[in-house]
Amino acid sequence: xxxxxxxxxxxxxxxxxxxxxxxxxxxxxxxxxxxxxxxxxxxxxxxxxxxxxxxxxxxxxxxxxxxxxxxxxxxxxxxxxxxxxxxxxxxxxxxxxxxxxxxxxxxxxxxxxxxxxxxxxxxxxxxxxxxxxxxxxxxxxxxxxxxxxxxxxxxxxxxxxxxxxxxxxxxxxxxxxxxxxxxxxxxxxxxxxxxxxxxxxxxxxxxxxxxxxxxxxxxxxxxxxxxxxxxxxxxxxxxxxxxxxxxxxxxxxxxxxxxxxxxxxxxxxxxxxxxxxxxxxxxxxxxxxxxxxxxxxxxxxxxxxxxxxxxxxxxxxxxxxxxxxxxxxxxxxxxxxxxxxxxxxxxxxxxxxxxxxxxxxxxxxxxxxxxxxxxxxxxxxxxxxxxxxxxxxxxxxxxxxxxxxxxxxxxxxxxxxxxxxxxxxxxxxxxxxxxxxxxxxxxxxxxxxxxxxxxxxxxxxxxxxxxxxxxxx
Amino acid sequence: xxxxxxxxxxxxxxxxxxxxxxxxxxxxxxxxxxxxxxxxxxxxxxxxxxxxxxxxxxxxxxxxxxxxxxxxxxxxxxxxxxxxxxxxxxxxxxxxxxxxxxxxxxxxxxxxxxxxxxxxxxxxxxxxxxxxxxxxxxxxxxxxxxxxxxxxxxxxxxxxxxxxxxxxxxxxxxxxxxxxxxxxxxxxxxxxxxxxxxxxxxxxxxxxxxxxxxxxxxxxxxxxxxxxxxxxxxxxxxxxxxxxxxxxxxxxxxxxxxxxxxxxxx
Numbered sequence: 174x175x176x177x178x179x180x181x182x183x184x185x186x187x188x189x190x191x192x193x194x195x196x197x198x199x200x201x202x203x204x205x206x207x208x209x210x211x212x213x214x215x216x217x218x219x220x221x222x223x224x225x226x227x228x229x230x231x232x233x234x235x236x237x238x239x240x241x242x243x244x245x246x247x248x249x250x251x252x253x254x255x256x257x258x259x260x261x262x263x264x265x266x267x268x269x270x271x272x273x274x275x276x277x278x279x280x281x282x283x284x285x286x287x288x289x290x291x292x293x294x295x296x297x298x299x300x301x302x303x304x305x306x307x308x309x310x311x312x313x314x315x316x317x318x319x320x321x322x323x324x325x326x327x328x329x330x331x332x333x334x335x336x337x338x339x340x341x342x343x344x345x346x347x348x349x350x351x352x353x354x355x356x357x358x359x360x361x362x363x364x365x366x367x368x369x370x371x372x373x374x375x376x377x378x379x380x381x382x383x384x385x386x387x388x389x390x391x392x393x394x395x396x397x398x399x400x401x402x403x404x405x406x407x408x409x410x411x412x413x414x415x416x417x418x419x420x421x422x423x424x425x426x427x428x429x430x431x432x433x434x435x436x437x438x439x440x441x442x443x444x445x446x447x448x449x450x451x452x453x454x455x456x457x458x459x460x461x462x463x464x465x466x467x468x469x470x471x472x473x474x475x476x477x478x479x480x481x482x483x484x485x486x487x488x489x490x491x492x493x494x495x496x497x498x499x500x501x502x503x504x505x506x507x508x509x510x511x512x513x514x515x516x517x518x519x520x521x522x523x524x525x526x527x528x529x530x531x532x533x534x535x536x537x538x539x540x541x542x543x544x545x546x547x548x549x550x551x552x553x554x555x556x557x558x559x560x561x562x563x564x565x566x567x568x569x570x571x572x573x574x575x576x577x578x579x580x581x582x583x584x585x586x587x588x589x590x591x592x593x594x595x596x597x598x599x600x601x602x603x604x605x606x607x608x609x610x611x612x613x614x615x616x617x618x619x620x621x622x623x624x625x626x627x628x629x630x631x632x633x634x635x636x637x638x639x640x641x642x643x644x645x646x
Numbered sequence: 647x648x649x650x651x652x653x654x655x656x657x658x659x660x661x662x663x664x665x666x667x668x669x670x671x672x673x674x675x676x677x678x679x680x681x682x683x684x685x686x687x688x689x690x691x692x693x694x695x696x697x698x699x700x701x702x703x704x705x706x707x708x709x710x711x712x713x714x715x716x717x718x719x720x721x722x723x724x725x726x727x728x729x730x731x732x733x734x735x736x737x738x739x740x741x742x743x744x745x746x747x748x749x750x751x752x753x754x755x756x757x758x759x760x761x762x763x764x765x766x767x768x769x770x771x772x773x774x775x776x777x778x779x780x781x782x783x784x785x786x787x788x789x790x791x792x793x794x795x796x797x798x799x800x801x802x803x804x805x806x807x808x809x810x811x812x813x814x815x816x817x818x819x820x821x822x823x824x825x826x827x828x829x830x831x832x833x834x835x836x837x838x839x840x841x842x843x844x845x846x847x848x849x850x851x852x853x854x855x856x857x858x859x860x861x862x863x864x865x866x867x868x869x870x871x872x873x874x875x876x877x878x879x880x881x882x883x884x885x886x887x888x889x890x891x892x893x894x895x896x897x898x899x900x901x902x903x904x905x906x907x908x909x910x911x912x
Contacts, residue, residue, distance in 0.1 A: 310705035344904025345669035352673040368860050371894040384910050427855035432853030507738050541697040570672025577831030587680030634907045
């Protein structure tokens with residue numbers, strides 16, 4: 174079905190819904206690369222006006238990617254909750270924006286609404302929202318998940334401690350884990366991106382993190398971010414898997430590019446649930462996403478990258494994850510060209526995910542071939558903190574020495590906690606206080622004296638017979 | 647009344663500086679309040695400035711060709727459909743295809759090969775100029791021992807990983823091995839990656855490849871990378887596949903230099 178509108182004295186025609194959505198998207202290099210972006214600024218606003226007039230029910234009847242061709246579309250349609258949708262069923266996209274901004278639309282109402290909203294509705298409304306709208310509405314959403322910590326409570330901000338090392342060397346990983354813990358990071362997960370997907374190497378990292386978490390009685394969970402099939406194999410061999418990780422996308426074909434299907438994800442979740450390793454809850458999945466992945470896999474069906482991204486959240490939602498992380502600036506300038514585009518995309522992803530009921534975090538990041546820098550990341554970090562992001566990354570000095578990109582540092586987490594008065598997850602905050610690492614105002618306490626447990630670990634580094642010496646040894 | 651200057655250092659240093667021996671990561675930076683002190687802040691800015699400059703540095707292909715020749719390796723110079731660095735960065739589709747002239751050139755070298763080795767500048771010319779020759783020399787004896795038929799070595803300017811599929815197809819090789827400069831990091835602007843693809847096709851998905859990354863001075867050594875490549879190549883050619891169904895099950899302990907000091911009795 175075609176859509177048309179008169180704007181600036183001109184009639185604009187849009188051949189179908191996906192064309193309208195693509196043209197209404199705020200400018201980004203990925204949509205331009207795909208050849209689906211608005212040709213002029215006026216055409217973009219015209220598309221936004223046409224989109225604003227569209228009844229929300231349109232999205233239930235007109236699939237951007239055909240139901241018969243795509244299991245993600247089938248999941249979206251088949252799992253739509255008509256009762257939850259009822260309060261907004263008579264609204265247009267523009268009406269939904271106004272509704273979401275209303276004083277009456279509070280946290281409990283948004284929670285009740287989430288199963289009635291499809292990814293396409295969320296993407297559509299985000300396209301006609303300014304950054305402040307994305308921040309305000311997201312800040313009203315509450316999504317709380319649990320494993321060994323409780324993530325997403327009001328006034329809290331968690332971090333993934335990301336102790337990556339270029340060769341997965343245990344001493345090198347341990348060094349970063351210790352640094353991160355002493356800077357109060359690691360309550361969302363201690364999650365390693367391994368340099369190799371060698372099964373035994375992955376298993377060794379899983380065992381190592383499990384032993385550290387138990388030895389120091391740290392209320393947190395671990396994850397080794399390798400392909401889901403490798404994690405299933407590791408679990409089959411008896412490895413201590415807390416969270417199952419997988420990168421996901423918003424189309425069946427893009428997921429095939431990642432080597433996953435909904436059935437495979439379900440199998441992995443069942444295997445992790447069977448291990449019963451959570452203490453305060455059983456959200457066992459950790460998903461990562463990012464705008465541009467479908468186009469990168471040539472699997473976007475002419476749908477704009479922000480809408481594809483939001484469809485990935487339908488996949489995530491189905492598996493009740495502990496954490497969903499949009500890795501916003503990792504993909505590179507072909508998809509998000511500069512700081513402005515990365516900031517906008519990060520706010521959109523966080524908003525759309527929260528609106529759909531997901532525990533959204535953000536890898537606030539950029540690569541060295543993008544037109545972005547630390548100032549841009551500070552801006553996005555501050556805005557996402559204000560928007561109530563559930564978790565961010567924490568690495569030493571913003572420099573990931575394995576993945577070769579820049580994300581938020583341990584210090585960045587302290588900054589945003591201090592600025593906005595956010596605490597770590599309650600279980601982890603109690604542990605930090607007990608160890609003398611952080612006080613109740615989220616201020617780091619560690620000075621010249623290390624907490625006793627950790628002082629012992631450092632002493633071992635100097636003791637004979639312990640091969641802690643790495644590269645320089 | 648003027649306040650006396652406060653002579654205490656506002657920077658709180660970390661007593662775990664010895665951990666820097668164990669990782670190239672920026673650990674034990676200290677803090678001013680909870681924030682990054684001035685010195686590491688500016689160190690970071692310098693590293694970022696250098697990495698930005700490195701992305702734009704072109705690879706000297708004639709010098710590389712000469713160095714390869716001096717080591718007994720003849721090579722073919724090719725280019726992708728991306729005509730310059732700017733279009734390379736914005737148009738990944740062009741970087742995945744050969745230019746028409748390069749494709750035509752390969753037709754003269756078509757044969758029946760087990761392996762096509764393709765060197766691609768990618769995002770780090772420094773990775774190629776620093777590591778490709780020693781990496782190929784480390785691989786050479788393993789390839790010779792296995793008795794594989796290897797196609798003429800191809801060098802591609804402004805290319806992405808998938809350009810190797812097209813090269814291997816045009817040369818008539820069952821398998822593509824792409825050596826490519828990875829995105830430059832602040833601590834490793836010269837990181838080399840190797841991608842292995844069995845039966846490369848124009849529509850090969852990334853899940854159909856196996857990857858070794860972080861080959862550089864602080865990362866995987868040439869020997870480790872060569873051993874892993876050897877394992878994966880043998881398994882790929884034996885089983886007729888690469889990608890998520892081919893797991894690297896080779897000896898995992900190669901390259902482990904330090905133990906986890908966080909636990910007692912290790």
